[in-house]
Amino acid sequence: MLNEAGARLRVDELRRELEEHNYRYYVMDKPTIEDWQYDKLMRELEELEKQYPQLIASYSPTQRVSGAPRAGFVEVRHMKPMLSLTNAFNEGEIRDFHNRVLQVSREDRVEYVLELKIDGLAVSLYYEDGILKRGATRGDGETGEDVTENLKTIRSVPLRLPNWKHRLEVRGEVFMPKAAFLKLNEARSEAEEQLFANPRNAAAGTLRQLDPRITAARGLDLFAYSLGFSENLKLTTHKEVLDFLQKEGFRVNLENRVLDDPETLLDFCNQWQEKRFSLPYGIDGMVLKANQLSLQEEMGATGKSPRWAVAYKFPPEQTETRLKNIFISVGRTGVLTPVAEFEPVQLAGTTVSKAALHNEDYIRDKDIRIGDYVLVHKAGDIIPEVLAVLLDKREGTEQPWSMPAECPVCGSPAMRITGEAAARCTNMACPARLWEGLVHFASRKAMDIAGLGPAVLRQLLSAHLIEDPADLYKLNQESLESLERMGEKSAGNLLNAIENSKKASQARLIFALGIRHVGSQIAKTLASRYGSLANLMRAEQEELLEIPEIGPSIAASLAEFFTNPHNRQVINKLAEAGIDINPAGTQAKENTLAGKTFVLTGTLAGYSRQEAQELLESLGGKVTGSISRKTNYLIAGENPGSKQDKAVALGVTVLDENAFADMIDKVSLKPL
Helix, strand or coil: CCCHHHHHHHHHHHHHHHHHHHHHHHHCCCCCCCHHHHHHHHHHHHHHHHHCHHHCCCCCHHHCCCCCCCCCCCEEECCCCCCCCCEECCHHHHHHHHHHHHHHHCCCCCCEEEEEEECCEEEEEEEECCEEEEEEECCCCCEEEECHHHHCCCCCCCCECCCCCCCEEEEEEEECCHHHHHHHHHHHHHCCCCCCCCHHHHHHHHHCCCCHHHHHHCCCEEEEEEEEEECCCCCCEHHHHHHHHHHCCCCCCCCCEEECCHHHHHHHHHHHHHHHHHCCCCEEEEEEEECEHHHHHHHCECCCCECCEEEEECCCCEEEEEEEEEEEEECCCCEEEEEEEEEEEEECCEEEEEEECCCHHHHHHHCCCECCEEEEEEECCCEEEEEEECHHHCCCCCECCCCCCECCCCCCEEECCCCCCCEEECCCCCHHHHHHHHHHHHCCCCCCCCCCCHHHHHHHHHCCCCCCHHHHHHCCHHHHHCCCCCCHHHHHHHHHHHHHHHHCCHHHHHHHCCCCCCCHHHHHHHHHHHCCHHHHHCCCHHHHCCCCCCCHHHHHHHHHHHHCHHHHHHHHHHHHCCCCCCCCCCCCCCCCCCCCEEEEECECCCCCHHHHHHHHHHCCCEEECCCCCCCCEEEECECCCHHHHHHHHHCCEEECHHHHHHHHHHHCCCCC
16 A cells, blocks of 8 residues: 555656557557556556546546536637638639748748648637646637537547646647547437537537536547747747747647648649548648748738648549439438449549438438439538539439338338428338337337347347347247357357346336337436336326426327337237336336436446446435535445545535435335
């Protein structure tokens, strides 16, 4: 056991080591240790900070993600204005810019630094005594919004600088890598949330999340590209600025060049116009900056833009093709999405032949017809999109399109609720919905059936061993062993996981059904209010609307789902298979812990952390990750750490495990 002095030395050593590994992994893309080794170092640091909370510092690697949402953003003033670049759209405008720079420099040749123009949003990072004190958006150039906690979640943002202890403003571009953008939109599509149009919009929306934990989960990154205010820093060129930033631990885009010949400069820009699609992030042009800082100062700026720099914007890549057909794709929640099928074209480095047309209104507004010549592009260089119809190429044989009245797969009615854009298949057992619905049913937040992944489910469907979620509970050892790569042990483990899933909470069961608009949190609210799936099925739409969290869309969706005979049949089969849809002695109830906020800390003997959280939430309580004056109770198990000290200091009621159990006994469901 280290004393405080020894702990302080070890904490400093661990922080330096973790910062170095963060830099190697997130900035240089050259990790030198395995993930488990990194995690071991982080756990040691966390334990020491729990043991000695007085050693916790804002720049510690453990403080990257805040434990609680903030109420809102405040405005902050930049120490030096953040200017926006003037755009150039062709080679002639680049030559004009070059001539203006030559005129001021009074030289025959001028050096420029050429950098990729990252398609993101500009931010400013302010350091004092080498510690990150504040991060802000550009805003109007003079003032921006304080997004420090969100910027701290970006692993390529140093929380402290190893060598520089003077005041410093670092300017950078926050962006979302293409892979992270696709993953985010897939998750939003699954939850029936509006999709982000492109990575830049996604990055902007993510950086302004009030809950930093959401920001942390979305995979933002940052390239540092310049300085704002600096104190006691003697540099002469912009290239030296980039080298300084890299030395201090910032991620700097290495695809930069120092050039002094206009023809070579333009050739470099044109090369990247062709190569940009191979990058794992989006760029929309090149940035040209006079390299000499003295020349930058002499040229100055207009009201909003520097005269010594320009952004050369790449023209959007668009092409025309002929639309051959419009077919329907049916998603997990039954949404009927029209998809354009057109003659294949090359876009952003790949061959494209399909693009989602979103809904019937989108097609009608653009007057898209089968046989039309259309203009297509990739939004954010990623998502194929039909931009417009080339009306001047119409021949009179083009065919208008309308949404079918029935699901093209199962023949069930395609319904469109007033106020919604999407038409839907209402049949839960629709084959087109089945696979995705089963993947959702078995997922971790739903029935949590370990080993029942997408590939296994495809095999089960192909072998006609299942037709709906209830059939999972009829599987046996022999049928599972007939699947490819499924041995005796694997089959036994999967059967055990399926059997264990019968113990899932009513909230998980409700969420597993895949009712549109009903995410895991709404499922918890419904389970808390009604006690069981059986009670929820009997609820009237008007009654549902009395619950504060339930709006008209959710209430209508629930009513539609439970009145569908196919869905009720599947639920009955689940009950027959051993899923308890009406646990003994449950009844509809009010949220008995509604309005109460809890924090969990330490190790509980009778519950896992997840089980305790779900239990509190099922009774209407809210569980957060950090202690504040708004916390009502701290549930403290063994080795509670610093949270208990903070709770006592703030006057928050602390309950040990026995007191927690007594509270649950008093408010839990009573027999009918």
